[in-house]
Amino acid sequence: MSTVIQTTPDAATDVQPLLSVRNLKKHFPIRGGLLAREIDRVHAVDGVSLDVAPGETLGLVGESGCGKSTTGRCILRLIEPTSGEIWFQGRDVTALEGEALRAMRRDMQIIFQDPFASLNPRHTVGGIIGEALTIHGLVKGRQEMEDKVVQLLETVGLRPEHMRRFPHEFSGGQRQRIGIARALAVEPKLIVCDEPVSALDVSIQAQVINLLEDLQEKFGLTYLFIAHDLSVVEHISDRVAVMYLGRVVEVATSEELYANPLHPYTEALLSAVPIPDPKIKRKRIVLQGDVPNPIRPPSGCHFHTRCPIAEARCKTDVPVLKSAGGRHQVSCHLRG
């Protein structure tokens, strides 16, 4: 077990990780002026490193705009990362082009947040799920395609006759199941779940979460589960990574993180989770101010402007993610 995250893929966990992200950055240019010069850049993802072991669920939490979704999309190359490495099954995804990239996409899929925007309104459910099969040539002929689509629909708890219907004929939860079936069609190894239940009713959330867990067991899937609902993440994740302003500030197993948060930001975040028992009083840590502008993130530790325990060196030195015992890693000068 190494104490500092290294630039080799297999450093952080005992097993060879399925996915290793190293120092991933995505800076969105802001263009303006006569010749569309780059006048500024948004530091959406500013040096993220994480590992996901095969078969585990890594939760990625943080408030809006901290770069969770951008990280997920960079891993899938839906957004081109500015720099960094993404090692998946022993290959650097950022270096893939053309046919190799297309082939890689079979092994990595995504489930989206908005079940209304993520399905083409003009295609039937059969067409939406079947497209994945067509693109990768996984079926021959119409009959085999239909059989496979029916099988996928049943896997996610929908009925065969649903394949001829259009997305607008379904409820949010059913649509999310269609999205899951589409992702499953190519038999991926890793699925990036980008807030898959945030747009759903609480009762439906539980159904979809349970479905995701069942599918993980059945197909041996690995999830990168992006969310801002901490209780959902605690429930589904083996490990949780906390992001603040484009960086990972703390990684630990769910039990460890929720029982013993080390980073002051994680503490504040967890103290905001409601407890379903009015008798329990908890010390609520309220952070001062807002998240700083990602166009000009603070120097040193990104969190020093709001940190209750910040010191002088937090303004100048960038903390690195280092082990705080076992698989608990924290990026703070003062804790760990």
Next chain:
Amino acid sequence: MAGSTPASLSAEAPASASRATKPVTPAAEAWRRFRKHKLAVASLFILGALVFLVLAGPWLWAVPINEIDFTAKLKPPSGEHPFGTDDLGQDVLARIIYGGRISLAVGLAAMVVAVLVGVVIGALAGMSSGRVDAVLMWITDLFLSLPQLPLLLLVIYLFRDALKSAFGPEGGVFILIVLVIGGLRWMPVARLVRAQFLSLREKEFVEAARALGASRVRLVVMHILPNAMGPVIVAGTIDVAAAIIAESTLSFLGLGFPPDIPTWGRVLFDAKDYLDIAPHWAIFPGMMIFLTVLSINFIGDGLRDALDPRRVV
């Protein structure tokens, strides 16, 4: 209903079972939905009748279009001349039937050219970001800012003779007018398509297709373009009307078809000096343009609704 199928899974929704038993092709579904739009169906019927009339007319109404008879000039509609006669005693119905071929063909062909050019340019601009998009939009703005009529006149003046010698007097002028009208009316379509592409390509269902490994062509053809077509269809139907009217402007200036070819715009123009004494001469060709444009607009509405599965019809 679901009587012939085992009602195992579909017990609570028999309607969906009957839907599942018979496969519905997208075209059949679109046609079913189109038929629900009564005005569009009526318009399709009217346009079909007009097309049939101008194609089969010369056999149904075998009166020569250029037989001059001064004894029968400016006669109102009668049994002998259902649409009356013009100032040379020529039969207006026969002339409208003959001229309709050209007016309809010019209108439809120019629309096709304008929509094709507009969709290609708009799609290229919308899919490529940065330089290509900027250059294409500069070109579009340039064309929008050109004074159209002088340009039209110049192009026709420069190329008419070459095309006439290549395709004959009528064919040459037809190609020229279609290209000129179509080539000067694609800009609104291009801007519409680009705007649609810019918003659609960020949609999650497009991202999902990209994540599945769909090629750029597949993204455009299967996902973006079909969702962008609604406004384009409406713009296209307006272009038909504009092309028919632009053709009559050219005929009026003596730069369209030769004066002896009675396109609807030409007949209308010839009749304008006699509006007070022979209104029928102008009313009938005007009615034809009106009917054509109106029915094409309604058909466009119907098509847009039929091709959009979100609309419940």
